[in-house]
Structures are given as structure tokens and as C-alpha cells.
Amino acid sequence: MSLTLIRCRSRDGVPADLRGRGRPDRMMAVLEGFVDRYLGTVTRFDYDPAHAGHNPNSAMTLVVTDRRIVARDENVAALTFAAVGGGEVPAWQPGCHLDFHLPSGLRRQYSLCGDPADRRHYTIAVRAIPDGGGGSVEMHALEPGTTVTVRGPRNGFPFVAGGGALFVAGGIGITPILPMVRQARLLGMDWQFVYSGRSRETMPFLEEIESWDEDRVFVRTDAEHGLPAPSDLLGRAVPGGAVYCCGPAPMLEAVRTHFPETSATALHLERFGAPTVLDGTEFEVELAHTGEVLTVPADRSALDVIRGRLPGVGYSCQQGFCGTCRVRVLAGTPQHRATRLSPAEQDEEMLLCVSRSDDGDRLVLDL
Structure with missing residues (x-):
């Protein structure tokens, strides 16, 4: 399951504060700006114990401890994971999800649906979709004792x-x-x-x-x-x-x-899944490794178009959140429609799932 957040809004379109008030909260705006800048710095590096808490970008190895069917049609399985060797797992809150790096190379995100008070286990539920992208079928095949690589938890909801x-x-x-x-x-x-x-x-x-x-x-x-x-x-x-x-x-x-x-x-x-592209304009991407030029229509993402030529290109959330589809830009100016990359990274990279051409010119990508 790929996920995205549509941020909390008040009825008149003004962002609501944490108490649900339909007016701007200046303190929260200042805090949000600080968090964006600070986390954009610290999460670019591997986990450092000197940092308070858990860096969601650092990889964890978890083991499947339980698998049970939770829907009558038997197409939804709840999978429970624990740290290899026991011990506590990083804390989470309702709305959090985990990024799973599957043995096949696929990366998928699944919401946590267990008990946040249980610090030794994570639980997710996955519906098997045989004609989907393959991630749900691979997740369904996991049996107790299997280990997986996971990043998170992150809370986009x-x-x-x-x-x-x-x-x-x-x-x-x-x-x-x-x-x-x-x-x-x-x-x-x-x-x-x-x-x-x-x-x-x-x-x-x-x-x-x-x-x-x-x-x-x-x-x-x-x-x-x-x-x-x-x-x-x-x-x-x-x-x-x-x-x-x-x-x-x-x-x-x-x-x-x-x-x-x-x-x-x-x-x-x-x-x-991916949201509808809004206010897009047509542009071109050139795949530097082959010289092939692809046209990205106004209503499609660069990722969607490139996957048609390069099925193995990495991606996960399709929302500009996880950063899996980041790619170097060798020429052209991207229009960044996410805050996942730092200002310095934006000078050299873009996210295929949401970024577009800033001026409609061709983007040359390191693909």
C-alpha cells in the first residue's frame, strides 16, 4: 500500500492548528519550519546514537513472529514483527507506517495497526492483490522466522x-x-x-x-x-x-x-497510490545512459512515463515522501513538488514521482 497525506485544513482553507482551530497558528508555523530544516539535516545521515530518539532512515532487521488471517475472504493477513534477538522497537503513534525493503528489491509502505503501547512488536495488515505490483503477494508469502529490512516508523497521517x-x-x-x-x-x-x-x-x-x-x-x-x-x-x-x-x-x-x-x-x-497531477505542463526527460528522450504529459508523472521504459526503476510511495525514486539531474531545472530533499540536494537531484520541469525545458537524468 502506498500512502500520502493531505494536510489538515480548516473549512475555509486555512491550515488548522493542533487543537482544530480554523486559523493560523504562528507558533506551529515557526516550529514546522525549524523541524523541516533540522530533520532535513539529520536524516541525511545514518543513525547516530548522539541524536535523541530513532532516525527513521536507519535500517532495522526485523523477524516475522506471527501471521494470521484477519478477513473472512482470507485475502488479508496481519503480520507481526519483532527485533532480531528481542528487545524494544522504536516507538510509534497512530498514523505511522513502515517502509519495507523486500528481498525482490521492491519497497512498499504499510501502516502500523497494532498497539503503540507494545514496544516489542509491530503489526501491519496486507491485502493480497495478485494482479498488482507484486509487493502484497511477496508480503503475504512471509512466514514466521523470515527476516526483512525495514525503515521507519514515520508518521505522515x-x-x-x-x-x-x-x-x-x-x-x-x-x-x-x-x-x-x-x-x-x-x-x-x-x-x-x-x-x-x-x-x-x-x-x-x-x-x-x-x-x-x-x-x-x-x-x-x-x-x-x-x-x-x-x-x-x-x-x-x-x-x-x-x-x-x-x-x-x-x-x-x-x-x-x-x-x-x-x-x-x-x-x-x-x-x-499516486495522486492526480495538478497544474502540470508537458515536458521532456532524457535518459543519459541511452540518450532516449521521453515526453511526460501534463497529467502524468515522470516516474510513470519512465517506468514504461525502465520497469526496474526504484520507487515506493509515489508521493514525494519516501525518497526512493530520487535521481541525479545532469541538465535542466526541476520543479520540486515535495520537501523530502534538502536545498543542497535539490540543486542536483529530483524525485521522479512528483518533480517536474520548472520551465518546461528538457531534464537530463542520470538513468
Whole structure:
């Protein structure tokens, strides 16, 4: 599952602060600027014990300790991992994910869906997609005792544990939402939860979810209720609270478009796969190793086009978040649409998944 964050926004388009207030927070803006600059520096290097905490860019070797099926159609497996030799794993919060570097060379991101208080284990859930990119099938084949290389945890979908909240999940989008709802229940928050899927057989963790307060949980399926309307997804929004949503593109688009009609004040979305290219212009990329010139249309990414010629090019999140698809730029000026690279790195590199040509001229890439 590839992930991206659409940042929290207030109903009038002004970024909401951590308390859900629909106005700018100057202190948070200053803090965010400092964090961007500081983390952009420290995460370019391997883990240094002198740094406080865990560097999510440093690799960990984890071992599979448990594998269980969590959906009735048997297509979703929950995998639990621990540190080789035991010991604690780095702390995480609801919304965090791990980057898996698979033996095949594929890199995939999966949301943590276990208990943040369990410092010895990580748990994810993966739906097998036979005709997908291969990562989910490879993950499903992992058996207890298998070791994998992992980086993280990272949090691109943070949960603010306070106030009221509506949680909306579609299918395997339950994975980042599940620990959020558990924490909301534990804290006694005012919460509502809409869980949607094709059928009950395809929906993971359904038994646990249906054991919760039935006045707060609405489980709906396409088979029983038809495709969800925006009112089905947002009708339970808590006045003055936040909406957290993860699921397929149509669900996210419906929530994003109709959110202003609710009385909630903050919206947090996480999507699967690459987002639609907005305000793009056509440009060319030249593959330096072969001299081949490719045209990147206004509505496609350079990564998408290059993969058609170089299927083995590395990528993972497709959102400008993980940095897997970074490549040296030998000529031309990129338009950087992410903050993953430092200013110095941006002078020489770009991310294929989101970066474009700044002036429409050809980019010569070290590929």
C-alpha cells in the first residue's frame, strides 16, 4: 500500500492548528519550519546514537513472529514483527507506517495497526492483490522466522488525540484508522466511525470493530447498502471536531469535496497510490545512459512515463515522501513538488514521482 497525506485544513482553507482551530497558528508555523530544516539535516545521515530518539532512515532487521488471517475472504493477513534477538522497537503513534525493503528489491509502505503501547512488536495488515505490483503477494508469502529490512516508523497521517472526531475507513484503509479509534475509545473522546467495504467477507478486523459501541460504529457494505453517498460517509461528523479518512480514491474525493458541508473543522486524508497531477505542463526527460528522450504529459508523472521504459526503476510511495525514486539531474531545472530533499540536494537531484520541469525545458537524468 502506498500512502500520502493531505494536510489538515480548516473549512475555509486555512491550515488548522493542533487543537482544530480554523486559523493560523504562528507558533506551529515557526516550529514546522525549524523541524523541516533540522530533520532535513539529520536524516541525511545514518543513525547516530548522539541524536535523541530513532532516525527513521536507519535500517532495522526485523523477524516475522506471527501471521494470521484477519478477513473472512482470507485475502488479508496481519503480520507481526519483532527485533532480531528481542528487545524494544522504536516507538510509534497512530498514523505511522513502515517502509519495507523486500528481498525482490521492491519497497512498499504499510501502516502500523497494532498497539503503540507494545514496544516489542509491530503489526501491519496486507491485502493480497495478485494482479498488482507484486509487493502484497511477496508480503503475504512471509512466514514466521523470515527476516526483512525495514525503515521507519514515520508518521505522515498524525492523529490529534483530543476533541471530537469522525473516522472513515474504506477496505484495507482500516489499517491506519484502527489504532486511532482504539485510542479515541481509551481517552473517552467524542468519536464516530464509518467503516465501508465491498462485503463483510472482505473487511479486515470486522469482529473487533462490531464489538464496539454500536451507537458510534456504522459498518456499511456495497453489497448491502450500495455505493456510499457523501452523506453516508460524513453524516456523523462531530461538530467542531476532525475527520480522519483513509481509503480508495473515490471515497477520498467524496470526503474532500463535501467536507465543507459538515460542521467539522479539520480534515485529514491518507490515500493509496499516486495522486492526480495538478497544474502540470508537458515536458521532456532524457535518459543519459541511452540518450532516449521521453515526453511526460501534463497529467502524468515522470516516474510513470519512465517506468514504461525502465520497469526496474526504484520507487515506493509515489508521493514525494519516501525518497526512493530520487535521481541525479545532469541538465535542466526541476520543479520540486515535495520537501523530502534538502536545498543542497535539490540543486542536483529530483524525485521522479512528483518533480517536474520548472520551465518546461528538457531534464537530463542520470538513468
